[in-house]
Amino acid sequence: MARDITFTFNGHRMAARVEDYWTLLHFIREELGYTGTKEGCGGGECGACTVIVDGAAVNSCLYLAVELDGRSLVTIEGLAAADGTLHPLQKAFVDHGGIQCGFCSPGMILSAKALFDENPNASDEDIKAAIAGNLCRCTGYVQIIDSIKSVRREVEEGPRVVAWRGDDTER
Amino acid sequence: MHKFTYLVPRSLNEAISMHESRDGRAKYIAGGTDVLVKMKEGKLVPDCLISLKHIIAQDRPFLNTETGELFIGAFMTHRSIERSSLVQHRYPILHDAVRNIGSVQIRNVATIGGNLVNAVPSADGAIPLIALDGKAHIYGPKGYRLVDLARFFLGPGQCDIQGAEILTEIIIPRLAPRTGGAYIKHGRREAMELPMLGVGVLLSIEPDLATCAEARICLGVAAPTPFRAREAEKYLVGKPVTEDTLSEAGRIAAGESRVRDSIRGVAWYRREMVGVLVKRMGLLALERAKGSNE
Numbered sequence: 001m002a003r004d005i006t007f008t009f010n011g012h013r014m015a016a017r018v019e020d021y022w023t024l025l026h027f028i029r030e031e032l033g034y035t036g037t038k039e040g041c042g043g044g045e046c047g048a049c050t051v052i053v054d055g056a057a058v059n060s061c062l063y064l065a066v067e068l069d070g071r072s073l074v075t076i077e078g079l080a081a082a083d084g085t086l087h088p089l090q091k092a093f094v095d096h097g098g099i100q101c102g103f104c105s106p107g108m109i110l111s112a113k114a115l116f117d118e119n120p121n122a123s124d125e126d127i128k129a130a131i132a133g134n135l136c137r138c139t140g141y142v143q144i145i146d147s148i149k150s151v152r153r154e155v156e157e158g159p160r161v162v163a164w165r166g167d168d169t170e171r
Numbered sequence: 172m173h174k175f176t177y178l179v180p181r182s183l184n185e186a187i188s189m190h191e192s193r194d195g196r197a198k199y200i201a202g203g204t205d206v207l208v209k210m211k212e213g214k215l216v217p218d219c220l221i222s223l224k225h226i227i228a229q230d231r232p233f234l235n236t237e238t239g240e241l242f243i244g245a246f247m248t249h250r251s252i253e254r255s256s257l258v259q260h261r262y263p264i265l266h267d268a269v270r271n272i273g274s275v276q277i278r279n280v281a282t283i284g285g286n287l288v289n290a291v292p293s294a295d296g297a298i299p300l301i302a303l304d305g306k307a308h309i310y311g312p313k314g315y316r317l318v319d320l321a322r323f324f325l326g327p328g329q330c331d332i333q334g335a336e337i338l339t340e341i342i343i344p345r346l347a348p349r350t351g352g353a354y355i356k357h358g359r360r361e362a363m364e365l366p367m368l369g370v371g372v373l374l375s376i377e378p379d380l381a382t383c384a385e386a387r388i389c390l391g392v393a394a395p396t397p398f399r400a401r402e403a404e405k406y407l408v409g410k411p412v413t414e415d416t417l418s419e420a421g422r423i424a425a426g427e428s429r430v431r432d433s434i435r436g437v438a439w440y441r442r443e444m445v446g447v448l449v450k451r452m453g454l455l456a457l458e459r460a461k462g463s464n465e
């Protein structure tokens with residue numbers, strides 16, 4: 001059974017018809033065509049599919065698309081500015097060697113963004129807890145944590161962020 | 172994944188009548204982090220999922236200041252419990268448990284009720300709730316009933332929920348004065364694993380701040396269901412809480428355990444760690460009991 005939903009996608013209002021049994025991951029990649037969000041395990045264990053719904057990092061492989069109705073969704077594609085300027089987190093990952101193959105990176109960056117949006121003064125322990133659900137097979141995590149830490153001060157000053165809070169959404 | 176219809180009831184009664192009218196072919200889903208995994212593995216193939224996410228229910232722990240009872244809505248996410256300062260300050264044993272479940276991504280959607288109903292022997296949330304003498308409030312076609320959480324788990328994957336019934340909330344009775352508790356999830360990794368062993372200790376101490384008035388020692392993964400080590404608890408009551416008495420309590424609790432070899436750990440080690448961790452959590456519980464402002 002299919003139903004109509006409305007939601008904001010990286011700050012833009014959208015409407016779509018979704019099947020009850022679609023995961024959010026399937027919807028984002030196969031229906032909307034945004035392939036930055038990855039499928040690693042399909043079972044909520046690797047975090048490659050992490051997206052941000054209503055400010056909370058979730059595994060899109062275990063989130064039903066129909067539940068997006070009335071909510072805001074942020075994927076990795078929503079971070080860079082319209083002119084292509086990288087979000088401070090993206091730039092930090094590039095600058096500090098936080099990206100090798102890149103497969104875990106969208107999920108890692110979004111987990112970090114969700115953390116800083118809620119707690120700009122996150123401690124080192126907070127950062128590790130925030131990415132505990134994101135597996136990386138390349139880097140050994142040190143450069144990832146360094147990348148995230150390097151942004152910490154910047155976030156306090158106010159980064160360039162694509163507005164996602166969606167004050168215009170209706171529930 | 173198996174195709175299904177998704178229904179969104181707005182009330183408990185609507186959910187129950189949807190469930191009953193589908194004659195066993197429907198399954199409730201709350202956060203979905205257990206149900207969807209099982210469906211992807213082919214272990215569950217319902218025609219219909221009935222969402223419990225849109226039923227108007229409390230979204231934060233509620234303390235009734237007159238009766239001292241704490242109410243935790245079953246549909247609350249682990250994350251919302253983790254971030255509750257009420258739970259963090261007054262019921263740290265519960266905070267200890269929920270903050271280490273899965274990952275942030277999982278805790279943001281997985282519900283405390285769903286975890287309890289899933290009824291794995293390792294359920295981190297269950298241990299502190301049993302230690303706190305929690306009761307499950309269950310609503311079904313025949314109305315409400317209350318079940319002690321200590322009796323709620325019937326076996327691995329089995330709990331006292333029948334048919335279309337829904338676990339709606341957990342009720343924690345008033346804490347005795349000078350009560351403190353602590354929980355540890357023991358395993359090899361810092362995150363993202365089921366525990367090898369879960370140990371929760373709750374102590375209420377006498378006004379002398381040394382003698383045990385009440386004790387709860389709850390263990391997870393030390394038996395087919397979460398359980399209380401009642402002999403160890405009885406041993407402690409009336410005795411001063413010291414390293415020696417806690418070591419002895421730990422030894423007794425280890426003896427009461429029915430540990431086994433499994434993929435996550437071996438029996439002899441689990442039994443050994445029951446003793447070690449009962450003592451360690453007992454000492455932390457004592458500190459918290461002394462520090463509690465009641």
